[in-house]
Amino acid sequence: MKNIQLVALLAAAAASQVKAGGIYLYETAGPEVGLANAGSAARAQDATTILGNPAGMTHLAGDQLTTGVQVLAGNSSYHLDNDAQISGASPGNVLEPFPSASFFWSHSVDDRLKLGVGMYGNFGLALHYGDWAASGLVTDATLTALNIQPTAAYRLNDQWSVGAGVGISYGYFSLKHDSVEGEQKSKDHDWALNAHLGVLYDADPATRFGLTYTSKTDYHFAIDDKIVFTHTFPATGATITDTFSLPLAALVNTPQQVMFSAYHDINRQFAIMGNLGWQDWSAYSDSTVEIGSIQTQSGSRLQDTGHVAVGLQYRPDEKWRIDGGIAWDSSMYKNQGDGSLTMPAGAAWRFGTGAQYKLDAQSAVGATFEYLRMQGNGVQNPTIKGAFDTGDLFFVALNYSRAF
Numbered sequence: 001m002k003n004i005q006l007v008a009l010l011a012a013a014a015a016s017q018v019k020a021g022g023i024y025l026y027e028t029a030g031p032e033v034g035l036a037n038a039g040s041a042a043r044a045q046d047a048t049t050i051l052g053n054p055a056g057m058t059h060l061a062g063d064q065l066t067t068g069v070q071v072l073a074g075n076s077s078y079h080l081d082n083d084a085q086i087s088g089a090s091p092g093n094v095l096e097p098f099p100s101a102s103f104f105w106s107h108s109v110d111d112r113l114k115l116g117v118g119m120y121g122n123f124g125l126a127l128h129y130g131d132w133a134a135s136g137l138v139t140d141a142t143l144t145a146l147n148i149q150p151t152a153a154y155r156l157n158d159q160w161s162v163g164a165g166v167g168i169s170y171g172y173f174s175l176k177h178d179s180v181e182g183e184q185k186s187k188d189h190d191w192a193l194n195a196h197l198g199v200l201y202d203a204d205p206a207t208r209f210g211l212t213y214t215s216k217t218d219y220h221f222a223i224d225d226k227i228v229f230t231h232t233f234p235a236t237g238a239t240i241t242d243t244f245s246l247p248l249a250a251l252v253n254t255p256q257q258v259m260f261s262a263y264h265d266i267n268r269q270f271a272i273m274g275n276l277g278w279q280d281w282s283a284y285s286d287s288t289v290e291i292g293s294i295q296t297q298s299g300s301r302l303q304d305t306g307h308v309a310v311g312l313q314y315r316p317d318e319k320w321r322i323d324g325g326i327a328w329d330s331s332m333y334k335n336q337g338d339g340s341l342t343m344p345a346g347a348a349w350r351f352g353t354g355a356q357y358k359l360d361a362q363s364a365v366g367a368t369f370e371y372l373r374m375q376g377n378g379v380q381n382p383t384i385k386g387a388f389d390t391g392d393l394f395f396v397a398l399n400y401s402r403a404f
Contacts, residue, residue: 026122027072027122028051028068028070028102028120028121028122029069029070029101029102029397029398030066030104031045031066031323031354031356031368031399032048033070033352033369033370033395034323034324034325034352034366034368034369034370035273035313035324035325035352036309036311036327036350037275037352038274038309038311038327039261039263039273039274039275039309040210041053041211041212041261041275042200042261042262042263043056044056044058044059044200044208044210044263045059046104047064047065048102048104048118050104050116050118050151050165051104051118051196052210052261053163053198053199053211053212054152054163054164054165054196054197054212055153055198055199055200055210056153056163056198056200056210057106057114057116057151057153058112058153058155058161059200062404063106063107063403063404064401064402064403065103065104065106065400065401065404066104066401067101067102067104067400068366068400069099069100069101069398070099070101070102070396070397071097071098071099071100071396072097072098072100072393073098074095074372074391074392074394075095075389075391076093077091077389078092078386079386079387080133080385081386089133090132090133091130091133094127094128094129095126095127095393096126096127100120100121102118102121103118104117104118104119105117105118112154113152113153113155114152114153114163115150115151116151116153116165117148117149117150117151118149119148120147121144121145121146121147126142127140127141135177135178136177136178138175138176138177139176139178139183140174140175140176141173141174141175142173143171143172144172145169145171146169147170148167148168148169149165151163151196159201160202161199161201161202163196163198163199163200165195165196166194166195167193167194167195167196167214167217168191168193169191169192169193169194169217170189170191171189171190171219172187172189173190174187175187190219190220192217192218192219193217194214194215194217195213195215196212196213196214197212198210198213199211206265207262207263207264208263209260209262209263210259210262210263211258211259211261212258213256213257213258215256216254216280216283255279255280255281255283256280256283257279257280258277259276259307260277261273261274262274269314269315269316270312270314270315271312271315272312272313273310273311274309275307275310275327276307277306277308278306278307279304279305279306279307281303281305281332282302301334301335301338301339302334303332303333305330306330307328307329307330308328309325309326309327309328311323311324312324312325319357319358320355320356320357320358321355321356321357322354322355323352323355324353325351325352326349326351326352327349327350327352329350330347331347332345333345333346336375336376336378337378337380338380345374345377346374346375346376346377347374347375348372348374349372349373350370352368353369353370354368354369354397355367362402362404363400364401364402365398365399365400365401366399367398367399368396368398369394369395369396369397370395371392371393371395372394373390374392376390376391
């Protein structure tokens with residue numbers, strides 16, 4: 001079965017789903033969920049700016065904490081074509097509910113210098129295929145990561161601020177599959193680094209612009225195992241058993257990206273904001289999957305992606321703030337009908353809303369919701385030919401902020 005692209009690496013592709021373009025999980029359980037991340041590099045309203053734009057910490061007085069919890073759920077279904085060469089059922093919806101949390105802390109050394117740290121999980125998925133045609137390859141797959149980002153920011157003058165952070169990420173990958181000996185489980189972990197750089201410009205007290213750069217993150221997962229996979233050709237009834245001799249290695253390169261944001265207070269009640277972004281997905285074509293001595297590559301099917309977002313905040317009084325936002329990301333695929341089984345992705349729309357309520361002068365709580373609609377993609381691999389349906393993802397998050 002040299003033409004098979006191993007389904008198990010769909011979990012490794014979850015890392016691709018969290019970096020930009022096709023389905024970048026900007027959501028980290030903070031207020032940005034209700035804005036569809038609009039204005040992320042320019043808002044600088046709470047400690048989540050450590051991730052959105054490190055330079056934004058210069059807008060935070062004293063010490064500030066923002067923390068939150070989030071659940072991702074939804075539907076991402078894969079269906080085999082009628083002419084698929086292996087017998088058995090399609091897996092249907094493979095997406096399992098996935099919780100995450102975040103913690104951001106900003107400390108003022110003085111009026112100009114700020115230090116901070118962020119701990120968050122901005123990618124990860126739990127995928128369940130169950131008893132399907134290729135259960136000999138995968139029944140369950142999970143990729144999770146914990147990111148710790150120490151950060152510093154400095155105000156150069158009344159208008160310009162700069163910031164930088166180092167992302168330290170621990171990733172964990174696990175795979176389960178059926179075999180003649182019963183269920184088998186493989187797992188691996190890896191550490192990776194990336195850089196977060198930001199500039200913030202205050203045009204006037206009501207208007208600011210932010211620009212950020214995030215370097216790519218390289219994860220290497222290696223699993224020593226052997227997978228025995230039996231498939232049947234319906235036309236002849238012939239059954240063939242293949243043994244995949246591993247190590248199996250997946251190199252997941254999450255791309256570098258640039259984000260430009262603007263924020264403007266129209267008056268005391270309304271503020272408007274937006275994003276323009278670019279992600280270097282074409283570099284991800286270098287990613288490979290090795291099965292024994294056989295390699296498959298993303299090849300030239302990937303392209304760079306763009307991001308556009310707009311958001312609005314409404315403050316009816318001193319206690320409440322209502323958020324809303326819409327975002328669109330283009331697809332990483334040049335041809336949506338010729339995607340990869342290991343990277344289900346497409347153009348994505350985000351629709352977010354939420355509310356923040358001040359408990360007192362120092363603290364606030366918030367609740368946010370976002371709906372993500374993702375374009376499906378076809379898979380032309382003749383062994384497991386089929387398509388991912390249009391995906392529906394839902395994010396529900398609660399957050400808490402406090403100034404000290």
